Amino acid sequence: MSVLSSPHFHDEAKAFEFLESVLWSNGVICPHCGVIGGRVYDLAGVRSKASAKNPEGVVRHGLKKCGECRKQFTVKVGTVFEHARMPLHKMLQAVHLMVSSKKGISAHQLSRILEVQYKTAWFLAHRIREAMRSGDLDTPYGSGGGAVEVDETYFGIRKGMKNARAGHAHKFGVLALVDRETGTMRSFTFDKFRADEVHPIVMSNISREARLMTDEAKMYKKIGREFAEHGTTLHGAHIYVDRKDRTIHTNTVEGAFSIFKRGMKGVYQHCGEQHLHRYLAEFEFRYNFRTANGCDDRQRSLEAVKGISGKRLTYNPTNGL
Numbered sequence: 651m652s653v654l655s656s657p658h659f660h661d662e663a664k665a666f667e668f669l670e671s672v673l674w675s676n677g678v679i680c681p682h683c684g685v686i687g688g689r690v691y692d693l694a695g696v697r698s699k700a701s702a703k704n705p706e707g708v709v710r711h712g713l714k715k716c717g718e719c720r721k722q723f724t725v726k727v728g729t730v731f732e733h734a735r736m737p738l739h740k741m742l743q744a745v746h747l748m749v750s751s752k753k754g755i756s757a758h759q760l761s762r763i764l765e766v767q768y769k770t771a772w773f774l775a776h777r778i779r780e781a782m783r784s785g786d787l788d789t790p791y792g793s794g795g796g797a798v799e800v801d802e803t804y805f806g807i808r809k810g811m812k813n814a815r816a817g818h819a820h821k822f823g824v825l826a827l828v829d830r831e832t833g834t835m836r837s838f839t840f841d842k843f844r845a846d847e848v849h850p851i852v853m854s855n856i857s858r859e860a861r862l863m864t865d866e867a868k869m870y871k872k873i874g875r876e877f878a879e880h881g882t883t884l885h886g887a888h889i890y891v892d893r894k895d896r897t898i899h900t901n902t903v904e905g906a907f908s909i910f911k912r913g914m915k916g917v918y919q920h921c922g923e924q925h926l927h928r929y930l931a932e933f934e935f936r937y938n939f940r941t942a943n944g945c946d947d948r949q950r951s952l953e954a955v956k957g958i959s960g961k962r963l964t965y966n967p968t969n970g971l
């Protein structure tokens with residue numbers, strides 16, 4: 651028995667039952683009128699219209715009818731899976747594969763495992779990344795006086811830019827914040843490493859009572875005064891942990907960056923700038939629900955499935971998403 655031998659990964663009816671149990675744990679929600687736990691009827695045995703491929707149509711799994719507004723729906727309505735044209739059980743397999751491989755999984759590999767076309771796999775992977783995207787923070791990092799590490803990194807090459815040797819102008823910029831107390835991270839892209847881009851991110855996500863941890867970059871000096879404490883280490887002098895106070899360092903956030911960079915280098919070589927935030931969301935998700943935070947593959951998969959509702963990814967012919 652492997653994790654992937656669970657029935658909802660192979661049987662379409664079971665896949666719908668599984669998704670219903672996750673998204674409707676507090677009662678069925680009608681996506682049309684919003685009623686929760688209202689009268690709902692199962693429409694068993696309904697088939698889709700006949701087509702050349704399926705002259706008798708195909709069974710419409712999980713079809714329901716709302717007793718309040720009389721409209722039909724399935725649990726996929728209003729989720730990132732709504733308009734995806736592939737069986738739900740394969741999409742659930744894809745979620746599991748993406749959350750359980752540490753560095754991520756390429757669309758090519760996904761297409762081979764699921765036996766679907768490359769484009770289908772690529773698009774599905776982006777739907778799942780959208781499900782992994784977290785919302786706004788309920789509680790700012792460092793609330794209660796904990797340490798929050800902030801650091802920036804650069805990688806890749808922007809479209810149309812030459813790989814210049816010095817400077818970062820030709821690369822993508824990413825700012826990450828790690829809350830040491832909860833062991834979770836949030837990441838943001840920036841265009842230029844300037845106060846007007848960086849300060850608003852730091853101020854809106856970190857509590858004033860936090861102990862801010864950064865390297866010696868000038869950027870953090872001014873904003874550091876806004877916080878209860880600002881610890882810096884002189885990376886230029888190869889000092890990575892303060893000698894007097896061993897809690898002053900940015901090693902956690904640098905560790906998170908190294909996982910991200912290895913994944914982007916090894917698996918996602920051709921990441922367009924317009925998709926970068928989605929890849930970041932994927933790495934951020936796996937980092938926040940990692941084993942060290944007490945989360946196994948199954949729980950991580952469940953968290954990602956919970957994230958599919960309330961988000962919709964529509965096809966945009968201009969940029970492929």
Ligand SMILES: [Zn+2]
Binds near residue numbers: 719
């Ligand atoms: Zn309704």
